[in-house]
Amino acid sequence: MSISKKRKNKTMPNKINRILEIPQEVSSNIPKVTVIGFEKMLIENYKAILEYQDFYIRLSTNIGILNINGFELNLEEMTTDDLLVTGKIDSIDFESIEDNH
Amino acid sequence: MYFKILMAYFLGYVTIEVEGYSIEKFMNLCNSEKIFLWNLKRLKTTIMKVNVSIKDFKRLKTIAKKTKCRIKICNKKGLPFFFNRYKKRKIFIILFLIVIIGIWALSNFIWNIEIIGTDKIAKEEIQQLLDENNFKPGKCKIGLSTKEIINQIRLQRDDIAWVGIEISGTNAIVKIVEADLKPDIIPEEEYCNIVATKEAMITKVSALNGTPVVKEGDIVKKGSILIGGWLEGKYTGMRYVHANGEVQAKVWYSDKVKIPLKQTKKELTGNEENKYSVKINNFQINLSKKVSKFKNYDTIEETKKLRLFSDFYLPIEIQKTTYKEYENQEVSYSLDEAKQIGINQITQKLDEQIENKDSIKDKKIQENHTDEYVEVEVIYEVLENIATKEKIVF
Numbered sequence: 001m002s003i004s005k006k007r008k009n010k011t012m013p014n015k016i017n018r019i020l021e022i023p024q025e026v027s028s029n030i031p032k033v034t035v036i037g038f039e040k041m042l043i044e045n046y047k048a049i050l051e052y053q054d055f056y057i058r059l060s061t062n063i064g065i066l067n068i069n070g071f072e073l074n075l076e077e078m079t080t081d082d083l084l085v086t087g088k089i090d091s092i093d094f095e096s097i098e099d100n101h
Numbered sequence: 102m103y104f105k106i107l108m109a110y111f112l113g114y115v116t117i118e119v120e121g122y123s124i125e126k127f128m129n130l131c132n133s134e135k136i137f138l139w140n141l142k143r144l145k146t147t148i149m150k151v152n153v154s155i156k157d158f159k160r161l162k163t164i165a166k167k168t169k170c171r172i173k174i175c176n177k178k179g180l181p182f183f184f185n186r187y188k189k190r191k192i193f194i195i196l197f198l199i200v201i202i203g204i205w206a207l208s209n210f211i212w213n214i215e216i217i218g219t220d221k222i223a224k225e226e227i228q229q230l231l232d233e234n235n236f237k238p239g240k241c242k243i244g245l246s247t248k249e250i251i252n253q254i255r256l257q258r259d260d261i262a263w264v265g266i267e268i269s270g271t272n273a274i275v276k277i278v279e280a281d282l283k284p285d286i287i288p289e290e291e292y293c294n295i296v297a298t299k300e301a302m303i304t305k306v307s308a309l310n311g312t313p314v315v316k317e318g319d320i321v322k323k324g325s326i327l328i329g330g331w332l333e334g335k336y337t338g339m340r341y342v343h344a345n346g347e348v349q350a351k352v353w354y355s356d357k358v359k360i361p362l363k364q365t366k367k368e369l370t371g372n373e374e375n376k377y378s379v380k381i382n383n384f385q386i387n388l389s390k391k392v393s394k395f396k397n398y399d400t401i402e403e404t405k406k407l408r409l410f411s412d413f414y415l416p417i418e419i420q421k422t423t424y425k426e427y428e429n430q431e432v433s434y435s436l437d438e439a440k441q442i443g444i445n446q447i448t449q450k451l452d453e454q455i456e457n458k459d460s461i462k463d464k465k466i467q468e469n470h471t472d473e474y475v476e477v478e479v480i481y482e483v484l485e486n487i488a489t490k491e492k493i494v495f
Contacts, residue, residue, distance in 0.1 A: 049125050049128050052149075053146065074143075075138075075139075077139045079137055082102070
């Protein structure tokens with residue numbers, strides 16, 4: 001019973017958002033990752049920086065962890081919810097929280 | 102985001118090096134404190150280069166203490182630091198301000214007056230009028246009422262129909278529209294005579310109203326009555342009328358010149374010398390010696406007003422003096438040549454006086470020569486209407 005109630009509560013705003021066509025990243029805390037070319041990357045709605053190195057960036061988000069591999073990675077701009085990464089990006093991979101649990 | 106960086110430039114920002122083992126923690130704390138960081142670069146595993154605005158930099162210190170990082174300032178950029186650099190050079194700033202204030206102060210005066218639209222009236226007369234009304238180069242623009250000056254000029258001169266003073270920059274343009282002088286028209290009800298305008302010999306008198314006084318062949322002087330403004334009737338006696346009519350007469354135009362047979366003539370050799378001098382109001386600074394190296398020379402002076410932009414005139418003039426060398430050459434003419442030169446000179450002069458070239462009836466040339474010179478006299482006989490009306494004053 002309690003599980004179904006929770007689900008109902010979760011799904012209700014989702015339906016409204018779908019009707020109003022509100023973008024998902026605005027209505028929820030899901031991160032939005034935009035890759036521009038091979039050398040620029042914009043991450044919105046991130047939580048914290050776990051690790052920052054020249055060749056490796058590890059970010060935590062609400063739904064998991066985001067890893068960026070590359071060379072000469074710089075953080076051009078850093079605000080509370082935006083992060084602009086420049087440099088030669090090799091690969092991006094995600095670690096879902098639900099997988100760990 | 103770019104706006105934030107731009108603002109940071111105006112308010113000043115510093116490039117710092119953060120050294121420590123927990124740089125990520127430092128960054129996350131900055132994020133939670135809402136400190137804007139940009140251009141983050143990881144130089145080594147323990148060192149990071151970051152840009153922070155001045156305002157946020159003070160707050161960074163507590164964060165650095167918490168995370169046990171060391172902060173070192175590498176570079177200071179932005180306008181506050183730029184101005185700070187010039188704090189020590191006080192004289193430079195003072196002079197800079199003086200120059201700006203000077204230019205601003207100079208731009209509040211009128212340094213050049215241009216007069217446009219004059220045709221018959223000499224520009225000097227207008228300049229004099231403006232001078233009398235205290236409107237001359239060096240006049241302050243503030244509190245200047247052009248309306249008053251315009252009114253004054255219009256009151257003083259009848260032959261100016263409209264005056265406009267336009268001030269653009271330090272340049273004042275005085276625009277003038279000349280009025281045509283009204284001919285004295287005598288109304289029909291008033292009595293008038295017809296009089297001669299020139300000394301002439303009458304050839305034809307046609308009176309429409311009034312009594313003709315002169316006959317054909319009479320020689321009249323200027324101002325003498327041609328057609329009287331009265332009529333005499335057998336029964337009515339004498340009564341005054343408004344005379345009207347046309348009087349044609351022969352008018353003579355003549356002029357005399359003496360042409361010497363031996364003349365010295367100027368012949369330009371083509372050698373020129375330019376000399377410059379700077380003129381401030383009436384104070385002149387010669388940039389080179391004023392005396393020319395030539396023996397015989399003409400001097401031509403040209404003054405140019407200095408201006409900064411298109412119409413910001415400065416009270417400084419540059420005077421260019423050109424010396425043109427010439428040689429005196431003795432020329433001797435033959436009789437005929439001298440005569441021809443004289444005739445040419447006179448005809449040119451007379452042609453300017455005579456308006457209607459078709460009415461020239463006759464040309465006469467008289468000459469009189471000695472060993473040294475030829476005297477030429479040219480007489481033109483012209484048919485003209487010499488009648489004008491003149492009011493009868495009782």
